Amino acid sequence: xQKYMRWSAILVVLMLALAACQSGGGAASEEPSAEESxxxxxxxxxxxxxxxxxxxxxxxxxxxxxGDSIRIASALSITGDTSFLGNDSNFGIEIxxxxxxxxxxxxxxxxxxxxxxxxxxxxxxxxxxIVADPTIVSVIGTTCSRTAVPAMPVLADAGLVMISPSxxxxxxxxxxxxxxGGPFYFRTAYNxxxxxxxxxxxxxxxxxxxxxxxxxxxxxxxxxxxxxxxDQFAEQCDGTTxxxxxxxxxxxxxxxxxxxxxxxxxxxLYFPIFDPEGPLITQQAQDVAGLENTILMGSDGIKDxxxxxxAGDVAEEIGMYFSGPDLSFGGTYxxxxxxxxxxxxxxxxxxxxxxxxxxxxxNIIFDAIEAVGVEDAEGTLFIPKDALREYxxxxxxxxxxxxxxxCDENGDCGAEDVSVAQVVDGEYSxxxxxxxx
Amino acid sequence: xxxxxxxxxxxxxxxxxxxxxxIGVVAGTWATLSAGRLEGDQWRTLVILGIAxxxxxxxxALGYTLVYGVLLMINFAHGDVFMFxxxxxxxxxxxxAGGGFLNANPFLGLAVVLxxxxxxxxxxxxxxxRIAYRPLRRAPRLVPLITAVGASLFISNSVRGLYGEQVKAxxxxxxxxxxxxxxxxxILKTQAMVIVSxxxxxxxxxxxxxxxxxxxxxRAVSEDKDTAALMGINVDRTITTTFAIGGxxxxxxxxxxALVFGQVHWFMxxxxxxxxxxxxxxxxxxxxxxxxxxxxxxxxLEQVGPNLLLSGAGVPSPNQLRDVVAFSVLVLVLIFRPYGxxxxxxxx
Numbered sequence: 001x002q003k004y005m006r007w008s009a010i011l012v013v014l015m016l017a018l019a020a021c022q023s024g025g026g027a028a029s030e031e032p033s034a035e036e037s038x039x040x041x042x043x044x045x046x047x048x049x050x051x052x053x054x055x056x057x058x059x060x061x062x063x064x065x066x067g068d069s070i071r072i073a074s075a076l077s078i079t080g081d082t083s084f085l086g087n088d089s090n091f092g093i094e095i096x097x098x099x100x101x102x103x104x105x106x107x108x109x110x111x112x113x114x115x116x117x118x119x120x121x122x123x124x125x126x127x128x129x130i131v132a133d134p135t136i137v138s139v140i141g142t143t144c145s146r147t148a149v150p151a152m153p154v155l156a157d158a159g160l161v162m163i164s165p166s167x168x169x170x171x172x173x174x175x176x177x178x179x180x181g182g183p184f185y186f187r188t189a190y191n192x193x194x195x196x197x198x199x200x201x202x203x204x205x206x207x208x209x210x211x212x213x214x215x216x217x218x219x220x221x222x223x224x225x226x227x228x229x230x231d232q233f234a235e236q237c238d239g240t241t242x243x244x245x246x247x248x249x250x251x252x253x254x255x256x257x258x259x260x261x262x263x264x265x266x267x268x269l270y271f272p273i274f275d276p277e278g279p280l281i282t283q284q285a286q287d288v289a290g291l292e293n294t295i296l297m298g299s300d301g302i303k304d305x306x307x308x309x310x311a312g313d314v315a316e317e318i319g320m321y322f323s324g325p326d327l328s329f330g331g332t333y334x335x336x337x338x339x340x341x342x343x344x345x346x347x348x349x350x351x352x353x354x355x356x357x358x359x360x361x362x363n364i365i366f367d368a369i370e371a372v373g374v375e376d377a378e379g380t381l382f383i384p385k386d387a388l389r390e391y392x393x394x395x396x397x398x399x400x401x402x403x404x405x406x407c408d409e410n411g412d413c414g415a416e417d418v419s420v421a422q423v424v425d426g427e428y429s430x431x432x433x434x435x436x437x
Numbered sequence: 438x439x440x441x442x443x444x445x446x447x448x449x450x451x452x453x454x455x456x457x458x459x460i461g462v463v464a465g466t467w468a469t470l471s472a473g474r475l476e477g478d479q480w481r482t483l484v485i486l487g488i489a490x491x492x493x494x495x496x497x498a499l500g501y502t503l504v505y506g507v508l509l510m511i512n513f514a515h516g517d518v519f520m521f522x523x524x525x526x527x528x529x530x531x532x533x534a535g536g537g538f539l540n541a542n543p544f545l546g547l548a549v550v551l552x553x554x555x556x557x558x559x560x561x562x563x564x565x566x567r568i569a570y571r572p573l574r575r576a577p578r579l580v581p582l583i584t585a586v587g588a589s590l591f592i593s594n595s596v597r598g599l600y601g602e603q604v605k606a607x608x609x610x611x612x613x614x615x616x617x618x619x620x621x622x623x624i625l626k627t628q629a630m631v632i633v634s635x636x637x638x639x640x641x642x643x644x645x646x647x648x649x650x651x652x653x654x655x656r657a658v659s660e661d662k663d664t665a666a667l668m669g670i671n672v673d674r675t676i677t678t679t680f681a682i683g684g685x686x687x688x689x690x691x692x693x694x695a696l697v698f699g700q701v702h703w704f705m706x707x708x709x710x711x712x713x714x715x716x717x718x719x720x721x722x723x724x725x726x727x728x729x730x731x732x733x734x735x736x737x738l739e740q741v742g743p744n745l746l747l748s749g750a751g752v753p754s755p756n757q758l759r760d761v762v763a764f765s766v767l768v769l770v771l772i773f774r775p776y777g778x779x780x781x782x783x784x785x
Contacts (some may be wrong), residue, residue: 077604081702216759246754250708253490254699256740257756259479260748276604276700283699287616287625289478310606310700 004353005075034420050374050382054217057384059159062137066379069109071133074358075126075151076161077139081275084304086143087345089165092358093140094205095340096366104373104381106399115142115151117274118249123147127154136160138365140358142316144274144301145221156184159385159393163364163413167219167358173410175291179220180413184389188357188364188402190414192221195229196235198418198434199270199323203229204237206420206432207295209267213243215257215281217273225272225299230260242266247277255284262290272299272323278391278437279311281319300324302430303421304352316423321325324353325402326417326433333401349427357414360400364413366390447549451559451772458769462746469749481622489628489697491736495729496690497713498563498720499642500683502728505717506659507679510606512563513585516710517592518684522558523701524596526606529553530695534608543612547692556686561592562684563677571673589710597703602704608693631693631752638689639729642682646725655679659723712739716747721780730778739763 054061064070074093076086090112097108115131116122123142131154132135137160142148149168156163159167164172164187171179173191203209212233215224226244233239242264245257254277260271269291271281278298285291294319298307303322306313314320327333333356341355342348364425365388395413398405403415419433469475470689472536475483497519530550532540539546573581613630616623647653651709654675657665694709695701712735720731742762747755769776 080704081604083602161727215755244754248756248757248759251759252694252708253486253740255486256483256744256759259482260475260744263474263476276702279700280698289482289623306604310604 001272004073014171021346023185041066042393048374050376050380053092053309053374053384053387054382057386059385061382061384062135064106064135064381064383066381067322069107070103070137070369070381070383071082071109071111071135072362073111073113073133073136073139073141075113075115075130075139075147077117077143077147078112078114080116080118081306082277082301084306085117085166085180085301085354086115086134087227088304088350088352088355089140089143089358091341092165092346092355093362094344095337095355096359096362098340098344100363100366104370104375105208105379106381111136113141115144115147117144117147117223120150124150124154127151131158131160132248138162138387138388140165140361140365142167143181143354144219145172145179146187146219148181149220152181159389160184161365161368161385161389163188163361163392164273165189165302165361166190166354168195169224171220171224173408174411175414178246182394183411186364186392186407186411186413188400188405188414188418189354190418191412192225193228194210194416195323195418196225197232199297199299199420200239201233201437202234202321202432203268203270203297203322203418204231204239207268209239209295210237211240211242211264211266212265212270213241213261213264213267213294213308215245215247215261215269215271217247217249217276218275218323219249221301222271222273226270229270229272247273247281249274249277249390251277251361252280253284254281255288257281258285258288258291262288262294265290266294268297270294270297270299272301274301275304275306276310278302279307282307282313286314286318295319297321297323300353305347308423308426308428312423312426316426319422322421322423322428324419324421325357326419326430326435327353327356328419328433328435329356329401329403331401337401357400360398360405363400363406364392364398439603443591445512450755453768454772457719461522465746467749468751469745471575472474472749474748475744478732480741483744484737485622485624485628487737487740488633488664489735489736491733492632492741493690493694493697493732494713494716495732496635496638496686497709498717498728498732499725500687500723501714501717502720503655503683506576506723506725507655507676508581510581511563511585511714512570512680512683513582513590513710513714514569514592514771515562515683515687516665516706516708516713517589517596518558518562518565518706519691519694519708519713520701520703521561521592521596522684522688523559523695523705524600524605525702526550526554526688526692527607527695528600531605532610539608540611546622547610551689551692554692555685558691559576561682562680562687564581565592566646566677566680571676589706593703598602600702600703607699607701609699610696613696620742627697631697634689634693638686641684643725645682651675651678665722676694709713712763714763718776719770721777724777724779724781727770727779731752733766734778735763737760742766 050309078086113126115126145167161184166189170190170193171177172181214226216226218364230241243261303324368391373381373383395407406411407413420429421428421430501516533546569584613626616625654670658675716731716735717728720727743755743759
């Protein structure tokens with residue numbers, strides 16, 4: 001027994017030493033080159049001196065040797081109940097990489113981190129994993145607004161830009177709130193001020209309802225979206241909200257939440273939440289007396305393949321509505337992007353709404369790298385981090401797949417078209433869009 | 438006066454707490470009921486929901502309590518035993534539903550699904566005992582606890598690796614759609630089935646423990662392992678039986694849970710596991726009737742509590758605070774009855 005103990009102790013010490021060497025060695029070789037001591041006296045291709053550019057930049061440069069790939073990271077929800085949302089965006093990014101080929105003479109490598117959705121802490125974990133790797137240039141993420149909040153301070157400290165394809169919570173781009181993402185945060189998704197107003201318009205004008213109830217799950221996304229809807233519903237057509245309930249993420253029995261809501265027999269029930277709570281509420285609402293004539297409506301958080309798999313048949317039968325980004329982008333979306341998506345993913349079609357937004361986010365980063373990157377005589381590419389952020393912040397009239405994008409001073413870059421869909425033959429089919437209004 | 442003088446500070450605080458709790462409960466209930474938002478029908482629905490949910494908790498809680506009874510350890514992997522049964526049976530149910538067999542022969546089909554779930558959960562529970570706990574039987578009590586946490590992670594992540602991490606939709610049974618009218622009270626068929634099955638299983642268990650030889654051996658081992666061994670009881674076999682019974686009940690609970698909520702996934706054992714453990718503690722861990730009572734009261738508390746106690750007090754979205762209400766009750770019960778509703782002080 002003692003012998004074993006001694007051997008395992010030695011083994012543990014060896015392993016620790018090895019681990020220490022690895023991380024120590026890595027840091028030693030990366031840091032000086034990434035920060036100050038760029039190779040001396042070399043002229044960039046554009047005539048600029050890389051070391052001067054990097055010295056002048058507040059966060060220094062990321063250095064890519066000739067023949068190496070430029071590494072960007074995605075921090076999306078790629079495991080668990082909401083993985084359809086994150087995988088969908090990753091497909092968009094991968095298609096952007098394939099379409100682009102090379103950026104500034106380098107290939108692009110995507111590092112996929114899992115930022116989760118339900119647990120805010122996993123956003124921070126993903127961000128820490130990303131900043132620990134000094135070769136990463138920028139980040140595309142997160143899937144859920146909740147995880148972006150703790151991720152942003154970590155990334156901003158390291159001077160890394162994050163562009164989200166699917167965060168929609170208004171607070172992320174509102175400097176008066178604690179959740180504000182700061183100067184390094186951008187998004188190609190719309191702000192839910194737009195989605196909430198569009199849903200209210202749809203409820204007032206298309207459905208003609210005057211009473212509604214909402215359910216959220218305590219996440220910034222759901223809580224703020226339903227609040228925008230409630231405010232707009234009152235403003236646009238004097239609609240009355242009978243109750244604003246909330247649930248716990250992870251619960252499964254929601255009939256006890258639906259019972260008190262059903263007392264007022266609201267004409268519309270809007271629950272902008274996620275899987276698997278969204279499908280469960282859809283199914284359980286069928287059992288609750290008082291909700292027989294209530295129209296159910298969800299949002300982009302559940303408008304994915306996971307919902308179709310679990311409650312798609314019920315949603316189709318009752319004609320449930322889903323708000324989300326307008327996906328009738330036109331342009332090359334139908335002709336080039338969708339076939340590439342089907343081939344890459346092996347699915348019949350998009351599994352969630354935010355693939356094109358991921359595609360645009362990736363391309364904006366590639367453009368920025370090409371615009372601010374400086375090459376020296378040996379072919380090493382230097383990418384100044386703060387200059388990269390400034391380029392994206394100044395983005396104007398960018399012709400993206402999702403529309404014409406212009407970033408405002410708080411990081412909102414997204415096109416603002418919202419659609420409403422229903423399930424038809426087991427697929428989402430858009431029936432209304434703000435584009436036509 | 439002399440008596441009052443002997444009241445210690447702790448007792449004064451406890452009495453203060455008791456009075457505060459009673460005032461809070463009465464005030465919240467009064468406010469809710471006088472507001473009159475929910476009516477008799479709705480309260481009845483909420484109670485039935487609670488009983489159905491509580492029956493599932495009770496079935497899982499029995500596994501915790503039985504194992505604690507014989508081994509004085511908390512088998513934290515029990516939630517995953519529950520999940521394993523539901524997940525394995527999903528494939529059988531899905532295959533049977535695919536061919537239309539399940540809806541054509543609902544009773545036979547359900548029996549097969551239930552049997553598969555119960556057997557696979559039992560298998561996992563027995564293996565768990567043999568591999569993870571038996572070698573540590575004489576180790577300090579903290580060691581098997583840590584092992585249990587490890588085993589829990591091992592089982593859930595194995596299932597994640599084997600079966601994938603997506604939520605799987607359980608087939609719906611036509612026979613369980615809609616609701617029954619029992620004495621004028623409408624009850625959803627799934628809920629009726631859950632409650633009836635749970636009650637039948639619990640009655641069988643009670644009979645088994647109280648009336649059979651093996652049950653008597655289990656009780657003897659839980660009293661005193663060494664003496665039981667001297668009396669000619671095979672302790673190892675009795676412990677294995679205990680784990681097997683816990684597994685059987687958990688497997689059945691898994692199918693019931695899946696039929697009510699219509700979906701299963703690899704992480705589904707976690708929350709019900711925690712809740713059932715809470716229920717076992719609430720009822721008095723080690724006590725079989727206590728686990729049943731604890732499960733039912735926790736279920737009802739969760740569904741009725743927030744609506745009854747908080748909505749009248751003007752708390753916005755009270756149902757978000759469901760767990761707060763349930764666990765506050767647990768804390769209060771443990772303050773005033775440290776051994777749970779039916780538990781008895783530990784003598785060892």
